[in-house]
Amino acid sequence: MLLGFWPERSIVMLTLGGRRPFHARIDLPPIDEQSPAVRRLLDTRLLVPARRHGAVRVVLLYFTDEPAAAAAVHRALRRSCARRGLGIVTALLADGTHYRQLEHPDPTVRRRRHPYDISAHPFVRDALASGRLVHPTRDAMVDSLAQRPAAAAAVTAALVDGRHADHGIPTTGRAIRDAGRWALATVTDLAENAILPTDADLARLLWVMQAPRVRDAAWSHLTSATASAHLRIWSDAVRRAPDPLLPAPAALLAWAAWQSGDGALAWAALDRCRRTDPTYRLAAYLALLLENAVSPDQWSADFDWSAGLPPATQLPPSAAPAEEPP
Template structure:
């Protein structure tokens, strides 16, 4: 059961989050998750009056084991209570599905209780769309209609913060998917012939690579397509820990958007293993600006390639619901390294937390 996580937010800043307004809560899910969920089990968690992690799993994979894993994730994020939303396009007109939903809710409630978390409500809706009718999954008799997802306060806030909302989860996954498999496959030999980078490179070489990255980010921002030679240099540059660790600082600088655009292009173009570092840089950039869904899919893609220390740390932080402002401090290391290397990075621009 694949899960996506969203950072916690103060409930006062999220009027959609209310156990008493299921229609508004359900309408807010696309803005929180980054896409419109379908055939899903979604858990909205909260603790001490604050919205916490939002977890999503595939409905077809809602086994006791998978529900237990979701419950453990909810507990690990510090949740005290959970509201569950089952998105099932057959739910409203499928009498046989009613028993399945009640079983799911009972099983989920038990798993949550075993983790000291209380399930306070569970709703079923055929689709997350304006006017869709929701009803209680446990047969309580309550029903209502879903508000307009695109007009929800959470959606408006997400758009104002520059986040893109995707129609489906597949569209979100496509952001980091290899764009041209043939070109990526051909790049393997090109990059290998470009030569590896040893650990004993002088600071001047690392400094030159960082300056090259900054120049490529500016070109990428203008829509330029990187050449094989540029991609080769970037691929090997990211294997130098001094270069890579310095580049994390770009996530909090004035050129953060340009840098993130470059990480997207590298994630979609470079072959493994060089692609991994671009994915982790993208994940960190997305995490810092409060885009949990993009951070999550980037980390999933990176960790599927194998263990990675920074990817593992960020994934644990994301699952625990750690706020963006708590991980931005990692960027300070990048600025310190830049000073040591004699590189001038774009000035720091601290952002407010903009999750969900």
């Protein structure tokens, strides 16, 4: 319920006692891939942020049908927890139908399998009804962001019809300001009216957002209050975007997901972005925040995307409407 999907092949950590309790999920590596470097990475991604945020105890949950892999990882994480002064409240191994306790001092109890069925649990029903539990697995969540070829073809056709390539990407200060004002107005309208862009508008938006300052104009509207609207806008955009124009909407989707408290979706969107452009800077910034478990409320959208740009284009005198005689 915390993740928005049923975890599989996953380690989920819940923190307790910190200034800002949080949860985190990471892939559970198969046992033949559990090198010392991989174990150090798990420590860095899970326990280091926990201590940084003042956690004193953690709950470790392993979702897998490979008990040997979970047991090996847990031994490594237990040692790391002891070294970092983190207590383990409990550690459970769940395979979808049964769970086992990994921290009980009695080995007989550790081997005992307990059946469970959470499908009818009130918390699960509530999560389904509220839309917080949307996908059956993480793979299904990732697939939900895949490009829809017919929709992308329609946007590509709109790019051609609009002759955007002929006009080029905004590069001059005035062109960036004009495009940014349009992008911000468009995104604001989409968010406030709960609508999605037409092919023509999305084509133009994707094209001009290749200029980072124009993308920042759209980004400046993204706050915790507008995050759900931006989730809808950019989820749709990444499904319809031609591959070369994907990085900006994917990065904005990731940012909206983070602001909504959905770290798993944020990572999935970042992965889509970086498959097209591994060095995309906004994606790198957000990855750093996610890796360090920075709370969304630590970021403010209160920035001026147009700072330092020249004034907007004005109509030349010859194009101004003539005054009526008195």
